Amino acid sequence: MNALRLGASRLAPSAARSVSNTFQREAGASASNFFQNTTSNKWFSTNQSLNELGSVDHAFTDDRIDKVAEPERRAFTYLMLSGVRFAYASTARVLVVKFVSSMSASADVLALASAEFDLGEIDEGKTITVKWRGKPVFIRHRTPGEIDTEAAVPMAHLRDQEADDERVHKPEWLVVLGICTHLGCVPISGAGDFNGWFCPCHGSHYDVSGRIRKGPAPLNLEVPPYKFVDEKKILIG
Ligand code: FES
Numbered sequence: 039m040n041a042l043r044l045g046a047s048r049l050a051p052s053a054a055r056s057v058s059n060t061f062q063r064e065a066g067a068s069a070s071n072f073f074q075n076t077t078s079n080k081w082f083s084t085n086q087s088l089n090e091l092g093s094v095d096h097a098f099t100d101d102r103i104d105k106v107a108e109p110e111r112r113a114f115t116y117l118m119l120s121g122v123r124f125a126y127a128s129t130a131r132v133l134v135v136k137f138v139s140s141m142s143a144s145a146d147v148l149a150l151a152s153a154e155f156d157l158g159e160i161d162e163g164k165t166i167t168v169k170w171r172g173k174p175v176f177i178r179h180r181t182p183g184e185i186d187t188e189a190a191v192p193m194a195h196l197r198d199q200e201a202d203d204e205r206v207h208k209p210e211w212l213v214v215l216g217i218c219t220h221l222g223c224v225p226i227s228g229a230g231d232f233n234g235w236f237c238p239c240h241g242s243h244y245d246v247s248g249r250i251r252k253g254p255a256p257l258n259l260e261v262p263p264y265k266f267v268d269e270k271k272i273l274i275g
Contacts, residue, residue: 157272160179162180163180163181165177165178165179167227170274174224175214176212176213176215176216180211188245195251205248213264213274214248214262219257223237232252240254240255248261
């Protein structure tokens, strides 16, 4: 019981009051060996080895923050914590901005995104190969005979059905990527059964509109995005 009282005295005042109200020594009971819980009406031994309350560890009163902390340093602690968190947030923001900006194209890459080409030097019936975004591009100055031939090809003869006039901005100029649509070889200009391009890798034949006519390639040569900036100049890209 002494231990109980000692424990209760070390608790917070309200807790101590509660303990002393709840437990009463038995009047005239066999001395100090038992006490009664007035709420549950149960009897308990004061033997420390049996008494549940003998295990009170006083953690609530011993470990209360306002008893161990120094209140006058609290503002300083908050200031320091806020400063550190602000520094972390700023660093994270800078890293995110750098990461996002690294994903956009650099100025030299943007400059290569489009390229202008002069067509004035290309004679009728000739093809030149230029480079755009690291890929070969064929520019062919078609003759009136080639234009007529390609315009007359029946759709039923085409694996990848596209009319000739859908593939050109001006009939005399054909602009296509020089990459075989089978496995990516560079076809040879002015060769093959249709006088357009021939891919020697596996034998694909393209006509003078860049359409696949024979061999394993599944699609026509791709037409890149381009426009005429004047009569004899195109901008690809
Ligand atoms: S890569 Fe051209 S035919 Fe196979």
